[in-house]
Amino acid sequence: MKPIVVRGGGDLATGVIHRLSKSGYSVIVLETDKPSAIRRLVAFSEAVENGSACVEGITCVCVNSVKEALKEAKPLHPVLLVDPKGESIPLLKPEILIDAIIAKKNLGTTRKMAPLTIALGPGFEAGKDVDYVVETKRGHYLGKILDKGSAIENTGIPGVIGGYGKERVIHAPAEGVFFKKFDIGDWVEAKACIGEVQTDTGEVIEVKTEITGVIRGILPDGFPVTKGFKSADVDPRKESQKHCALISDKARCLAGSVLELVCAYEKGCL
Secondary structure, X not given: OOOEEEEOOOHHHHHHHHHHHHOOOOEEEEEOOOOOOOOHXXXXXXXXXXXXXXXXXXXXXXXXXXXXXXXXXXXXXXEEEEOOOOOXXXXXXXXXXXXXXXXXXXXXXXXXXXXEEEEEOOOOEEOOOEOEEEOOOOOOOOOOEEOOEEOOOOOOOOOOEOOEOHHHEEEOOOOEEEEEOOOOOOEEOOOOEEEEEEOOOOOEEEEEOOOOEEEEEEOOOOEEEOOOOEEEEXXXXXXXXXXXXXXXXXXXXXXXXXXXXXXXXXXXOO
């Protein structure tokens, strides 16, 4: 089989890529030149900045061309190509394409891109935009495979972890450039200043937590943000400090659903 193409290299996409790679599939990841994933320790999108990214024993390497991507992509060795618009897809000619951008909207993926197309989360209609949609909302339906209809619409409220939902996620208070004061894995108290946004006018605005917990994810220094941009994630569970570099339960669940579809496609069961 030709390499599977995955649009997106954030933490949820990485869970999918990791599972596919461990299951013997070659994977080519398409990412933007400025990834916005905050759970950077478990995001293959970090390869854009660093040249490579290792997550739980699997290393993804950034390559510079379609030719190089096709040559280097192997089981257990996914590769990443900077291509936010998916312009390389006609050249890659994948049998399977997965949209794991998690943008809560369709950024251009269509059923014409591959014989099997899968999308994670809201913004897609199964049977119309893509062949299958996988539910991403935490709860009883997480990971459910839809062959008709759409995933649950984005509520803007994160799933509850340790008794907290929207309080976990920290958003930029203004447009500007973000600079962090803490790193992933650090324990912070409620109302702590974990970073600053420097605006175009020279104003410096503090970015504060709402709850006490572990910084599970945070933007890198110098990242441009708009007002309300997701900038950090605090996990209230003390034990989560040791989980910051591990793929989440949610990502593993989604990965299982995608692998189910890929295997069924290979066996002619879809």
